[in-house]
Amino acid sequence: MEEITKGSKLKVFVEKMSFGGAGIARLDNLVIFVSGAAPQENLLVEITKKKKRFAEAKVLEVISASPFRRETPCKYTDKCGACQWQQFDYQEQKNQKELIFHEMLDKVDFLRGIRINSFLSGEEFRYRNRIQIRTKSKKIGFFKKASNDIVNIKDCLITEEKLTAQFNSILKKYPSTKMQKFELLYDKNDEVILRKDKAHGEEDGFSQVNNQMNEQMQNWVLQQISDTSNNGKIYDLYAGNGNFSRFLENQGLENSLFAIEFSEAAIQRGKKLAGSESKIEWLAAKVEDVVKKIKADENSVLIIDPPRIGCDEKFIDSLKSTGAKDLIYISCNPSTWIRDLQRLREHRDFDILSLDLLDMFPQTYHLEVLSRIRLK
């Protein structure tokens, strides 16, 4: 066989999708990650990167299309890097996410064969309530894949229309030939807000971008808490603006609520949203720095919702000292969720009492893992 190098053109069969978004094809011992692929199809691809064990490729021609392939609903997908999976239908996107997750679980002894209760999902388009956009010389949009050029777009199908409807007026108001950055969002009162030169979360800290799925996630948390029948303290760790603690308080839960989060901005936002009657106790700190001070007991629940990098080792190692036995671990990265559970397992046995998946970001490979864990 001819040596495969950058620029080689090959016929491949894409078996399935990978966590990261690309399709997976194999030639002898080489794994080829093909961007823009769909599962179960034959493609002519061009190698764009070649390493010893793997290569990356782009599609030149679809030889026999995946049964799930569709015309991408968004006409900018080929250039824009935001959605990796528009080229195949939504049900199959969910199937692939589940398959990827099962394969990850299968690699770990104590997770193999574990049952996933449900895969929660909602609208596949128009779900984003916040985006970051750039403008430059009459162009408005996102960065092109792996570049600092703007893809000029008139609409973005995963974003709520109320936001994309602002594109023209933003361009008129800011016609500069210099690159400008904006955050465009709307708040709970339906008011559209445009912030110039702001990076994600700079102003108010983290907030969930998909309202419909966030509500499902909050309700899942509520259900898990009632399943524990615990009436003790609830710790909302990595609390952001108190997305879970405020929701639980609004549902009338009488448990004492504590929210720990390191972003002051998020806490200020949370306090404002919670209002003056709220009894939530807020603490601005890194959870790993204060975990040893948590005075929980067997009736307490810890809600753990870290960013993609997962939890700090120090936090996992100190979890047992809190006294709590019920953990609700929500993760936006299955790899770090698994890593953290492996770490926890090193010094504490536990059962996973409930495991569900949730699709917060349709058209992308991202996946939320919702788990309830009982320490033994």
Ligand SMILES: C[S@@+](CC[C@H](N)C(=O)[O-])C[C@H]1O[C@@H](n2cnc3c(N)ncnc32)[C@H](O)[C@@H]1O
């Ligand atoms: C995935 S977000 C979840 C926020 C919130 N639970 C929600 O549902 O909106 C993770 C949050 O953890 C915060 N964070 C990251 N590392 C942290 C740490 N070491 N200690 C405390 N908070 C942290 C981030 O600022 C962010 O608000």
